[in-house]
Amino acid sequence: MYNIRKIDDDLTFVGVNDRRLTLFENVHPLPEGVSYNSYLLKDEKTVLFDTVDWSCGRQFFENVEAALDGRDLDFVVVHHAEPDHAATLDEILMRYPNARVLCSAKAKTFLEQFGHHIADRVDTVKNGDTVSFGKHELTFIGAPMVHWPEVLVSFDTTTGTLFSADAFGSFKTLDGVLFEDEINGAEEIAWLNEARRYYTNIVGKYGKNVQMLLKKASGLDIKMICPLHGVIWRQDIDRFIEKYDLWSRYEPEHLGVVIACGSMYGNTEQAADILANALVQRGVKRVRFFDVSKTHPSYVIASIFRYSHLVVASPTYNLGIYPTVHNLIDDMKNLHIQNRTISIIENGSWAPKSGSLIAKELEGLDNITYLGDPITVKSSVNDETRESLIALAQAIADDIYAKKNK
């Protein structure tokens, strides 16, 4: 049975919730699911904005049919060719044989590569092109690498609606909510956390491209943002754009410390725990501690984007970095983490090396400041290393206060 909701007189939400997918892109956990958003515009022409993942096809086709309410489908706009949004395109084209696809030339190539049969049914559009569907006029805006190279977003100049593709999206199913102003206070934090985890891990690598898109968007009178995942933004748009601006410039939201710790037998963990204790006792309010063997890196990455300081604690393992810490370091490099103050704790019983190896791995990242010398734990914390950890906590606390008072 269909499950749709009117957004305004002409636009209807026809997207779906996916609560069964365990891992987004088969990588990132989805404890609260994800939505694949799709929108149907009914003007003189009918226009479907993107489709959804195959897993939710049945619900989606019923939604589209119900929203069309007997009318034929004239156009499908494909903003983004990734299968979580375009997998059901072929089926839509079979069900509505008069529909034509509007997408970028690169999206056309990608859709064909993914096996869609669209050759004689596509009209390619590019940055700056305008298409009228009746009273609604749509302007296409190039958004390459937000999150793939073929991406276009589009702006309905009649209503001030930005169809933003993956930008401004979030993990988490909609659960009856459609607009951000329908989320109650306590749930707001959960939404922002999942929006941050979505942005930082999925689009985080492409900060420069997001900045270019924000620049283009700043010239538009945006009344509503309709992304391809998560809630529609219509009330507190500026607040979310501010977050996107910080994230895409790799600037922290808060002064605070992420402790990313790997530990084989609890000794490196104890060193990191002593540091955390000393930080809080020195008045540092925001300390987030992660055992990186237990917490998926997507959560740690989101926290690293959020806070100003990072402490990495790692045993030496096969004369290298502990595997789960190494995995996190790889993610940090891939996502181009910048502008952070980092401290390192290493452990090794006979040849401690993880600290110098972590520093070497992070060499290519921009504007990384190291605070304190790496602390070496030999098997377990002794009086001397305990003192070094307290001194490091003091140095981090001093640095945070100095930045706060700037």
Ligand code: FEO
């Ligand atoms: Fe939601 Fe890049 O796909």
